[in-house]
Amino acid sequence: MHFHLARVSTIAEIALPASEFALRETFSRIPGAKFEIVGVVAHDTERVMPQMQAITSDIAVLQSVLTTDSSVTDCTVITSRGNRGLFWMNWCERVREVVYLLAKNETTVLAASAATSEWQFRIQSEDRDAFSTVYESCRDAGFPVEVKNVHEQTTLLKDSRGLTTQQYETLQTAIDRGYYDIPRNATTEDLAEELGVSHQAISERLRRGHRSLVEHGLSSPKSDSA
Incomplete structure (x- = not known):
């Protein structure tokens, strides 16, 4: 998925x-x-x-x-x-x-x-x-x-591209808990504790999820005069 x-x-x-x-x-x-x-x-x-x-x-x-x-x-x-x-x-x-x-x-x-x-x-x-x-x-x-x-909060929705289920769960939890807020309201240790996995697993899911989103975002560039 x-x-x-x-x-x-x-x-x-x-x-x-x-x-x-x-x-x-x-x-x-x-x-x-x-x-x-x-x-x-x-x-x-x-x-x-x-x-x-x-x-x-x-x-x-x-x-x-x-x-x-x-x-x-x-x-x-x-x-x-x-x-x-x-x-x-x-x-x-x-x-x-x-x-x-x-x-x-x-x-x-x-x-x-x-x-x-x-x-x-x-x-x-x-x-x-x-x-x-x-x-x-x-x-x-x-x-x-x-x-x-x-x-405002961004919610990840189902589609035929991008993230695996584990990456989705990790990224959505990061969004919900304020990991991407400025200032940051949660750490990778907080996410690891909530999801019941290791700190290393959280870091890998975040990196791979970010890479997947960037790759798909760059695959269809929009016209921009800037």
């Missing part, structure tokens, strides 16, 4: 205080806890953010605290190991409403995490104007969202 660079979408990073969204009481009692949503469900208002990974000193204590948090209607520990636990979550209506507003107008919630009493969301859209509508909808509903960053 082969791929080439094709589509550019817009990514927005949005913040919302836990006091206005979820886990306010939990942060009040365990301020050092960190949370990351696994498998965000953006368009199903009944099953938003179904799984949550937590990092804290005592998972059993955290579960007890979560059961008394007003934003949580039910939670179950799926797995736990050391200071990490994976929870199956049911959230209150207010939480579902926020996620629904963030996912309006063909936007998609890519990631959600929380630490130090603040939630961070990463949402994607093909239309930059859609983010203005999302922001206004949240503000109109009384949710004080703050836009931290908006940037």
Whole structure:
């Protein structure tokens, strides 16, 4: 299977205080806890953010605290190991409403995490104007969202030329994690850890992927007066 660079979408990073969204009481009692949503469900208002990974000193204590948090209607520990636990979550209506507003107008919630009493969301859209509508909808509903960053992201799409599957996976992960950003937000070591391969394998995939893209890009030059 082969791929080439094709589509550019817009990514927005949005913040919302836990006091206005979820886990306010939990942060009040365990301020050092960190949370990351696994498998965000953006368009199903009944099953938003179904799984949550937590990092804290005592998972059993955290579960007890979560059961008394007003934003949580039910939670179950799926797995736990050391200071990490994976929870199956049911959230209150207010939480579902926020996620629904963030996912309006063909936007998609890519990631959600929380630490130090603040939630961070990463949402994607093909239309930059859609983010203005999302922001206004949240503000109109009384949710004080703050836009931290908006940037363009290139997505690799299937084609009959260019990259192998491994090269595609590595390059797309590099794009997603900010390896090509200025300043760079990820290293080859970060990519190797995420993909579960050696640093050398990442370096080779990047070099070969870059070479393939350049060769295909140069194979059909366009007329240019410059």
